[in-house]
Amino acid sequence: KNEVEQSPQNLTAQEGEFITINCSYSVGISALHWLQQHPGGGIVSLFMLSSGKKKHGRLIATINIQEKHSSLHITASHPRDSAVYICAVRRLFYGGSQGNLIFGKGTKLSVKP
Amino acid sequence: NAGVTQTPKFQVLKTGQSMTLQCAQDMNHEYMSWYRQDPGMGLRLIHYSVGAGITDQGEVPNGYNVSRSTTEDFPLRLLSAAPSQTSVYFCASSYSMDSHIPYNSPLHFGNGTRLTVT
Numbered sequence: 001k002n003e004v005e006q007s008p009q010n011l012t013a014q015e016g017e018f019i020t021i022n023c024s025y026s027v028g029i030s031a032l033h034w035l036q037q038h039p040g041g042g043i044v045s046l047f048m049l050s051s052g053k054k055k056h057g058r059l060i061a062t063i064n065i066q067e068k069h070s071s072l073h074i075t076a077s078h079p080r081d082s083a084v085y086i087c088a089v090r091r092l093f094y095g096g097s098q099g100n101l102i103f104g105k106g107t108k109l110s111v112k113p
Numbered sequence: 114n115a116g117v118t119q120t121p122k123f124q125v126l127k128t129g130q131s132m133t134l135q136c137a138q139d140m141n142h143e144y145m146s147w148y149r150q151d152p153g154m155g156l157r158l159i160h161y162s163v164g165a166g167i168t169d170q171g172e173v174p175n176g177y178n179v180s181r182s183t184t185e186d187f188p189l190r191l192l193s194a195a196p197s198q199t200s201v202y203f204c205a206s207s208y209s210m211d212s213h214i215p216y217n218s219p220l221h222f223g224n225g226t227r228l229t230v231t
Contacts, residue, residue, distance in 0.1 A: 033220055043203060043222040086156070088220070101146075101220075105155040 003027050006087050006104035013111050019074040021107045023087030026068065034061050034072050035086040037106070043086070046072070077111045084108050115139055119204045119223025126194040126230045134189040134226050136204030142221070144207045145187040149173065149200040150225075156203065162187055194230045202226045 004025045013019050023032070034046040047054050047061040049070075054061050058077075063070040074081055087104040120135045138145065146161035148171075158171030162181040176198060178190040187206075191198060204223040 031218070035220070035222075042224040043205075043220075045219045045221065048219045088156075101158070103156040105153070 002105070004087060004089055004102045004104040006085075006107050008107060009105070010108045011110070013077050013109070015078060015111055015113050017077050017111075019077050019081075019109065019111075021072045021085050021087075021109070023070045023072070023104055024068060025070075025087075025089045025102070027089065027102065028092040029065075029068075029089040030092050031090040032063055032070050033088040033090070033101075034070075035088060037084045037086060039083070041083075046085075074109075079111045079113050082110050117204055117206055117221045117223040119202075119226060121226060122224065124226060124228050126191070126228065128194060128196060128230060130194050132191050132194065134191075134202055134204070134228075136187045136189065136223055137185050138187075138206040138221065139185065140206065140208070140221065141184060142206040143184075143209050145181065146171070146205050147177070147179065147187070147189045148203045148205065149198075150203060151200050159189065159202075191228075196230045198228065199230045200228060202228060 007022045031048050031050045033048050035043050036046050037043045049061055049063050058075045060073040072085055084106040086106045089102050091100050117138045126132055143164050147159040148156040149159055150156050157173050159173055159177050160168055160171055160179040162168045165181050165184050168179050168181055181187050203225050206221050208218045
C-alpha cells in the first residue's frame with residue numbers, strides 16, 4: 001500500500017464547477033505540500049501546510065492531522081486550472097531512501113469550457 | 114533571484130554515453146534533490162543532499178552519481194546511459210528538510226529535463 005494516496009486519479013469538470021482533490025497518508029508528518037504541474041511544464045508549489053487551512057485566490061487547502069487527510073479545493077474552476085495536482089508529505093523522521101518526502105501519484109484535472 | 118535553474122531542457126543520448134544534468138539554486142537552500150518522473154509512477158527520488166559535501170541515495174540511485182561541492186550546485190551524472198533512463202528529470206530544493214523546521218521551507222523545482230536514450 002502506498003504511503004500517500006490521492007483520489008481521484010483523473011477528474012473532468014465543467015468550467016465553473018467546485019473541485020475537490022483528496023490526499024490520504026499513513027505516516028507521521030511535519031508538513032504537507034500541494035504541487036501543480038501543467039502539461040509539459042514544470043512543477044510549482046501551491047501550498048505547504050501543517051495544520052488548518054490556507055487560501056490563495058480560488059484555491060483552498062485543508063489538512064486534518066488526526067485523520068491524516070488533506071483536501072485541495074478549486075472554486076469556480078477554469079480551463080487554465082487543467083493540470084496534474086500532486087500531494088507530497090514531509091515525514092517526521094528524517095532519512096531513509098525517500099529523503100523525507102513522499103509523493104502521491106497525482107490527480108489529473110481537466111476543466112472543459 | 115533566479116530560483117532553481119536546471120539545464121538542459123531536452124537531451125537525446127545514445128546508449129552508453131555519459132552526461133551531466135546541471136542544477137543550481139541561488140536561495141542558499143540546504144536541501145537539494147533529483148527526481149525522475151515516469152508515467153504512472155509519480156516522482157521518484159534519485160539522490161539528495163542536505164548540505165555541501167553531503168549526499169545520499171534515494172529510491173532509484175542506480176546508474177546515477179551526484180556531488181555537492183558548493184551550496185548552490187547539485188549536478189546529476191549519468192555514467193553510461195541506458196534506455197531505462199529515458200524520463201523527465203526534476204531538480205528541487207528547499208531551505209531545510211529538518212522535520213523540526215517545516216515552516217518557510219516550501220519546495221522549489223527546476224523546469225525539468227526531458228531525456229531520451231536511444
